[in-house]
Amino acid sequence: MENIQLTNFFSNTVNFFKAFFETKRRFQTQSSFCRLNRAYADKALANPSFVSPYSLINDSIIIKDGIISGCLINSKNNLEFIFELYILEIGAVRIRINEKNPLKPRYDKVKDWALVQDPLITLEYNQIPSKAGVTSFSFGKEKNQTISIYHSPFRVEFLIDDIPTIILNDRGFLNFEHLRDEESNIESLSETNQSSSKNSIQNAETSGDKLDPKLNGPGSIGLDISFPGYSHVYGIPQHASSLSLKETRGGTGAYSDPYRLYNLDIFGYAIDSPQALYGSIPFMMAHRKGASTAILWLNASETWVDVTKCKENNKNNLFGLFNSGKSINSTNTHWISESGIVDVFFFFGKTSSEIFHQYGLLTGFTSLPQYFGIGYHQCRWNYLDQKDVAEVDEGFDRHDIPYDVIWLDIEHTDGKRYFTWDLDKFPDPEKMQKDLMNKGRKMVTIIDPHIKRDENYYIYKEASDLDLFVKKASGSVYDGICWSGSSSWIDFTNPLAQEWWSKKFAFDQYKGSTEVLFTWNDMNEPSVFSSPELTMPKDLIHHGGWEHRDLHNIYGFAYHKASTQGLINRTEPPRRPFVLSRAFFVGSQRYGPIWTGDNVANWDYLAISTPMLLTIGISGLPFSGADVGGFSGDPKPELLVRWYQAGAFQPFFRGHAHRDTKRREPWLFGDPYTSYIRDIIKERYSLLPLWYTLLYEASTNGMPIIRPMFVVCSDDENVYEMDDQFFVGNSLLVKPIVEEGQTSTEVYFSGNEIYYDYFTFEKIRGSNKIRIKAPLNKIPVFLRGGSIIPKRQKIRNCSSAMHLDPFTLVIALNENNEATGSLYLDDGETYDYEKGYFVHRQFAFSAGKLESTSLSSFDNDKNIYAKLINSVHVEQIIVLGLDMKPSRIIAHTADSDFELQFDLKCFGTLSGINTSDVLVIKVTNLSITEDWTIEFLK
Structure with a gap:
C-alpha cells in the first residue's frame, strides 16, 4: 500500500476499521500445513489397515540421569528422531521429540520464556514388568501412575490406577515434517498423498499477494492426544467460544475449522468461533468425576487443534468409573504446529486444583499486583486533554462513585511517539498525575511496540543505533504500518532489547512520568x-536468526515482560508494577493482567465474556477482564448496567470505549441507571478484601479467581458444560444477566447445599434450577453455605483510602452449622510481603465458636505491616443460618473476655427465611491482626 493511500486510509477511522475487519475476515482459512496434517489424519482414519510409520528402534531405550530416551524411526523415509521422557518432581511428565540430525536447528527456545525453570529434575519411578514391545514405569507418590511406551507402532499411554487417562499417537497422527535443502525441497511427504509440485510444498503459504518463502520446506509437527473416558475438555484460549470445547470435525454444533492459536488483532471478533484472537495458551484440561488431567503443548508457532468425541461401549468396565455396559464419551484431539519440536507436558490429579498447582509450579504463579489493580478503572480512546481528565475525575467524586485509575490512549502522545506527551493537550502531565495522587488515584498510559520511523524521535534513534529492530530476511530493518504510520518493531526476543526497553521507563527517560503512572501494552500481537492478517510476515528475522514463524506467539509476551521489568526498575526499593497486555502466552501471568480485546456493545459480547474469562483463568492467567460496555458501539442504558454488574464480578474491572462512541461515564445516563451503576461499583469496593485474598491465593497455588462450576462442584456432572454462571473463589455464585429485557433467570444450585442471596440473605437449598428474580438493579449473586467472606462497608473514593477501615465478616453457615474463610492483607504496593510483612488470617465457625487464627508463621512482633494496622478491627459480624438463638455472645482475646451486643434482623421482606436466620453482632476491640475467639452461648 502506497503512503498516499495510507494517509487517506487513516483519515477516516470508521472506514479504516471497516477495512480492518474485512481484512481479518478474509484470512481465517486454514493454513496449508494444517490442511496437510488434517489430510494425513483423514487418510489414517479412512484406512482400517493404517499403521503409524513411527516406531522405537529395538533396544534404543536407555535411562540415564533420570531421563528415559530412545530413538524413533519413520519407516516411510528412514528418518530418525530423538524421543525423551522426563518424570518431574512436580508430579507432571514431559515428552520431547526432535529430529536426530536436522538440516538446521529447530526452534526450542519457547521453554526459556514460558517456564520459570527448565524442569529436568525427575521424580522417583520404577520400571515394571511389561509384555514384549512395551516399556512401562510406575511413578507418583502412591506409585499408582503408570507410563507405558509401546514400541511399534509408537504410542504412549498414561494410566492412573490402571485406568487410561491420556494416550499419545493412539490414532497414528504423529507427523514430523523434516527440514530439507532447497533442491530436495521439491519432494512431498508421500504419506500425505498430496501434490508433489514445488509450488505446493516449497511455497506452501500465500497471504494475499505475498509469498511466504519456505527455503527449507514445510517443517510442521502433528500429534494426536486422546483423553479416554473424558467427555469434556477445556482451555486453549483465546477464542470467543464456549468453556467446554466444541467438536471441530463432525458432531452436533461442531465447527468446520480447528481451534487456531495465532495471536492476531481482531477488531469486532466473531462470536461462537474457533477464530484466533489476541492471545494463545496451548493448555488443555480434561475433567471427569474423581479425576482431572491436562496437557501443555509448548510451541509458539501457529497452531491448530482439532477436537472430536466418540462413544465407547464400556462392557468390560475398562475405566472402573461407570456401571458395566454403559456408553461413555472420550475426547480425541489433534495438535498441529507450523514449526518447532514436540515438547508436551502432562498433568494428573484427582482434582483440578492439583492441576492448577502443578501448572503454576512449571510456568509461574500470577504476580501479586498493587492493590489498586482490583479497583475500578475508567478508560476511553481518548480523553481529550488535561482539563478533560480533571473533569472526569471530579465527576466521579461529584456523583459519589469510587474509582482508582484513569487511562489515556494513543492520542495523549506527540504524534504516536510513545514515551512522549502532546504538550498542547497535556501541558503539565506531572501535575495531572500529582492531582490524582493527592486523591489516592493512579493513571495508566498506553505504550505500543511499533516505533515511529523518525530520526528525531529518541526511541527510534537509540533502537536503530543499537540494532534492536526486527529485520527482513535480506538483513534490512522491517518497515511496516501501524498507528504511528511508517514504523519498525523492537525485537523483544533479544536480551539487549529487553534490557534497553526496561530502562526507558526510568523517570529521567520517560519525561512527565511519576510513581503513579502505569502502563498499557496494546497492539502487541504484533499488529x-x-x-496480510495484519501481523508480521512469517519470514522476518529475530535475534539468533530465528524466523518470526517460529516464535510469533511469544512476541507480545516478551514485550509485556520488558515493560513490566521497566516499572519494577524505576524505583528503589522497587514497587510492584501494573502493566496490562492484550497479547499473551504461557507464563504471561507473571507480568500482569490481560483483557479480552476489542469487543462490541451488544448482548452477545456481554454473554461470551464469561466463558472467555473462565477459559483464560483455568489456563493459568487468572487476572483478566473484558471491556465493560463494549469497546465499539453505543450501549443502551440497560446493557450498560448489566455489563457493569457482570464486570464487578470479574477480576479486572475496566470501562473502555472507542473514540467514535458517545461518551459514557457512569453518570451520563441519569437515574435510575447512574444509581444502579454506582451501587454495583460500590459493591465491588466492599468486596476488595475478598478479591485481594483470591489474588494472593492465585499467586501461591495457581487457583483461578473466578472458577467454572466444574472446578467447585467437581463431582456434579450437570455442571461440566455450564459456563453462564460461575464462582468467585469458592464462596460467591454469580449468574450475570445477558439478555435484553430479562428480569428473572434460572440459577443452578449444586449438591443439595445451602445458599444465601447475597443481597437479601434469603436461604436457598440446591440441588436444582430455581428461577430467581433479577430486576435491573440486581445481579443474581449467592453466598455458598460454609463460607466466610471479609468485606469493608465504608466505601470511599478509591481503594487506598480504605486501607485502615474496619471489616465486616459475613458468615454463611452450611447444613452442619460450619463455615470457613480467610483474609490476606499487605501494604498493596511494595515487595515487603516477601519478607513476611503481611497479615493472613483464617476464620472458622464450628460448634458454636468463631475463631480467628494466623496463617502466617511470621511473628507479629517483627511484622512491620501487622504493627501498622494493629488498630484495624472487625466492626460487625453477620451470621446466616444459625440454628439456635444465643443468649449471650462472649469474645475471648489474649488480654480479656468481654460480651458483645447482637441483634436479630430481617433484611427486607424475605420469602422462606426466619428472622432468627440473620444474626448481626456489633464488635469492638477485636483486631484483625490478632487471634481471638467468639463463643455463642445458648
Missing part, C-alpha cells in the same frame, strides 16, 4: 496494518 501490523500493512501486512
